[in-house]
Amino acid sequence: MKRNKLTLIAVLLSGSLLFSSCVGSFGLFNRLSSWNQSLGNKFVNELVFLALNIIPVYGVAYVADALVINSIEFWTGSNPMASVGDVKEVKGENGNYLVKTLENGYSITKEGETASMDLIYDKEANTWNVVTEGEATPLVKMNDDNTADLYLPEGKTMNVTLDAQGMLAARLAVESNQMFASR
Numbered sequence: 001m002k003r004n005k006l007t008l009i010a011v012l013l014s015g016s017l018l019f020s021s022c023v024g025s026f027g028l029f030n031r032l033s034s035w036n037q038s039l040g041n042k043f044v045n046e047l048v049f050l051a052l053n054i055i056p057v058y059g060v061a062y063v064a065d066a067l068v069i070n071s072i073e074f075w076t077g078s079n080p081m082a083s084v085g086d087v088k089e090v091k092g093e094n095g096n097y098l099v100k101t102l103e104n105g106y107s108i109t110k111e112g113e114t115a116s117m118d119l120i121y122d123k124e125a126n127t128w129n130v131v132t133e134g135e136a137t138p139l140v141k142m143n144d145d146n147t148a149d150l151y152l153p154e155g156k157t158m159n160v161t162l163d164a165q166g167m168l169a170a171r172l173a174v175e176s177n178q179m180f181a182s183r
Contacts, residue, residue, distance in 0.1 A: 025070070026065045028064055029058070084102065105121050128140050
């Protein structure tokens with residue numbers, strides 16, 4: 001009887017891994033790797049890397065991500081390792097931007113300025129919205145049929161497929177609207 005339970009548990013765990021098609025963000029493993037890379041020069045990084053492989057910290061972090069954290073991320077839609085409050089610097093063609101991770105999106109501020117723009121995900125409506133000066137404007141709505149509704153200027157909506165062809169069509173629509181607006 002005990003062997004049957006163990007076999008059933010093994011089959012269920014294998015099935016959850018094999019059939020979930022979840023290639024998650026591996027937040028725990030990547031955070032550990034980033035920490036190691038921030039320690040100092042390449043020799044210190046290599047020594048810590050070797051030590052964390054001899055004491056199987058990297059292996060445990062990878063397995064924990066693969067079996068638990070990525071499965072949670074797949075089934076709930078949220079990553080338990082997401083770092084709310086983390087700020088990253090992103091270099092753009094018009095200067096540097098600070099991107100702060102929020103619980104439901106991101107806050108983007110140009111370096112040296114106080115005004116920010118927030119990208120907020122509304123889980124109920126399944127939309128990404130841009131919020132500036134307290135006013136929310138929808139950007140994109142994810143649909144259940146593997147398409148997305150892209151909200152264009154002038155109140156127009158464009159339905160695109162979530163593949164390379166749909167992304168190309170969306171890029172062309174956005175770029176043509178930018179060119180029209182700049183004239």
